[in-house]
Amino acid sequence: ETGVTQTPRHLVMGMTNKKSLKCEQHLGHNAMYWYKQSAKKPLELMFVYNFKEQTENNSVPSRFSPECPNSSHLFLHLHTLQPEDSALYLCASSQEGIGQAYEQYFGPGTRLTVT
């Protein structure tokens, strides 16, 4: 495997279900991100992990719970979601350094539908 991988690629869940999205990066990066992409809206940054520590949580509802066990793996745990949470969820990774901007490498995304 190369780059950034995400599983599953498609997920349909009811509002009372609990599911998890998985992301793995094979690039040796030390920062990982979760984004939400909805139709007609810009990418929304949800969570940032730098060296396995969560550095940002951009006012995301608690029904989304991230987990980063090491610098290569990132999870997004989902529970009691709402239909408006249906979107494409993208994982990305990058190098990270103070004062330096690094490009991000994205996975293919998980298309989530909440029924």
Place this chain on the structure above:
Amino acid sequence: EDQVTQSPEALRLQEGESSSLNCSYTVSGLRGLFWYRQDPGKGPEFLFTLYSAGEEKEKERLKATLTKKESFLHITAPKPEDSATYLCAVQAGSSASKIIFGSGTRLSIRP
């Protein structure tokens, strides 16, 4: 308020017809401006990073430029395979959380 605006929202060109996409930004402490390409059903693919006004970068038929207020992505003699959504993003300050994406320009190239 930090903001990134892309225009036009959609652009249809004939194969070989050159044009430019615009990304206007208002941020404090720009660290870098990024261009990405996104194909339907896929994640964004990195194209360029620009760090300071006056900087230019090229890749095949694409050329990105940067001023203090905006960036342009010039497409020269495009081909149908250049059809995609082009995203602009800026990083402000030293924190990774200050990454702001524009809404994108949906480019369609007709054969």
